[in-house]
Amino acid sequence: MQEIKIELTKNPKAKPQDESKLGFGQIFTDHMFLMNYDEGEGWHNPRIVPFGPIELSPAAMCLHYGQEVFEGMKAYRGANGKPLLFRPEKNMARLNLSNERLCIPLIDEEFCVEAIKALVKVDEDWIPKSEGTSLYIRPFIFGIDPHVGVHPAHHLIFCVICSPVGAYYPEGLNPVKIYVEQKYVRAVRGGMGFTKTAGNYAASLKAQDEAEKQNYTQVLWLDGVERKYIEEVGTMNVFFVIGDEVVTPALQGSILGGITRLSTIELLRSWGYKVSERQISIDEVAKAYDEGKLVESFGTGTAAVISPIGELKWGDKIMTINNGEIGEISQKLYDNLTGIQWGKIEDKFGWVVEVE
Numbered sequence: 001m002q003e004i005k006i007e008l009t010k011n012p013k014a015k016p017q018d019e020s021k022l023g024f025g026q027i028f029t030d031h032m033f034l035m036n037y038d039e040g041e042g043w044h045n046p047r048i049v050p051f052g053p054i055e056l057s058p059a060a061m062c063l064h065y066g067q068e069v070f071e072g073m074k075a076y077r078g079a080n081g082k083p084l085l086f087r088p089e090k091n092m093a094r095l096n097l098s099n100e101r102l103c104i105p106l107i108d109e110e111f112c113v114e115a116i117k118a119l120v121k122v123d124e125d126w127i128p129k130s131e132g133t134s135l136y137i138r139p140f141i142f143g144i145d146p147h148v149g150v151h152p153a154h155h156l157i158f159c160v161i162c163s164p165v166g167a168y169y170p171e172g173l174n175p176v177k178i179y180v181e182q183k184y185v186r187a188v189r190g191g192m193g194f195t196k197t198a199g200n201y202a203a204s205l206k207a208q209d210e211a212e213k214q215n216y217t218q219v220l221w222l223d224g225v226e227r228k229y230i231e232e233v234g235t236m237n238v239f240f241v242i243g244d245e246v247v248t249p250a251l252q253g254s255i256l257g258g259i260t261r262l263s264t265i266e267l268l269r270s271w272g273y274k275v276s277e278r279q280i281s282i283d284e285v286a287k288a289y290d291e292g293k294l295v296e297s298f299g300t301g302t303a304a305v306i307s308p309i310g311e312l313k314w315g316d317k318i319m320t321i322n323n324g325e326i327g328e329i330s331q332k333l334y335d336n337l338t339g340i341q342w343g344k345i346e347d348k349f350g351w352v353v354e355v356e
């Protein structure tokens with residue numbers, strides 16, 4: 001394995017004192033991880049350096065053609081005080097899935113998990129301590145060739161930055177209102193929907209903006225061809241409990257394979273629930289609602305973990321799910337997933353990785 005050089009900052013920043021005001025992604029730690037790719041040399045020069053600006057040519061390819069991929073994961077302060085990561089190998093595997101689709105040279109997944117651990121160790125004191133808080137970790141890769149012309153980059157940077165983030169639900173788990181998007185689409189099969197790349201999020205901004213104007217938290221995307229089948233919610237995968245079946249859209253290339261989604265499916269199956277990964281149309285959800293069979297619905301993602309859906313708006317139809325309250329399954333999943341992530345309950349699955 002390559003050696004990671006460490007250059008510590010000479011000017012450490014003051015750490016946030018009031019952890020109730022952390023918010024999300026606003027403050028960054030003292031250090032970042034960098035590694036370069038140059039054709040002929042491969043990925044090289046891994047290093048941890050003080051957090052700061054990166055010099056780029058205005059012709060850098062990522063700025064023009066969006067050859068960029070990223071990940072989102074968290075470090076938690078475990079019950080014994082040690083930093084914990086949750087299934088980091090899955091994030092690095094997904095980064096390589098994105099890399100492959102965007103013609104970005106693959107990374108050594110194991111090495112990159114070690115690099116993230118090393119960065120978390122250096123900035124360990126930045127992991128907040130209050131209930132529900134964590135250190136958000138953002139690995140990303142972008143092409144830097146100073147060249148205006150559409151082709152895969154030959155020179156790239158892999159960077160990891162970290163941000164202490166507040167509790168997503170400072171007042172406890174809170175159901176959200178979601179708007180079913182009928183005008184815009186996010187991705188189509190054969191496109192990049194299954195990757196975590198900047199363009200997917202740029203494509204979502206307009207719909208998100210319109211949903212917020214109508215007082216909805218996020219949009220529920222329908223498939224880009226028939227506008228009929230459910231895809232995912234803004235930054236979450238989505239689940240519906242219909243009768244005794246827990247349904248989530250199958251991974252068919254247009255949605256992100258969430259790590260919280262995967263963990264949710266594995267947990268539910270271990271508890272004996274019937275979980276189906278299949279196509280589900282918005283008509284089926286509405287029919288189940290009308291027949292009183294839509295028991296609960298929730299989103300899954302690293303930021304919120306589990307986000308109960310209290311209301312779904314589809315055109316003129318407003319579906320109030322479980323009286324707008326948190327469902328039994330949502331609560332049980334939230335308690336168990338966060339319990340495992342924070343090292344408070346036994347990790348039977350071996351999901352948690354301690355940073356030594």
Ligand SMILES: Cc1ncc(COP(=O)(O)O)c(C=O)c1O
Pocket residue numbers: 072232233234235236237256257258259260261300301302303
């Ligand atoms: C579009 C999208 N879907 C789903 C998810 C949930 O994925 P994960 O559970 O890995 O955070 C995210 C968040 O990363 C996302 O951005």
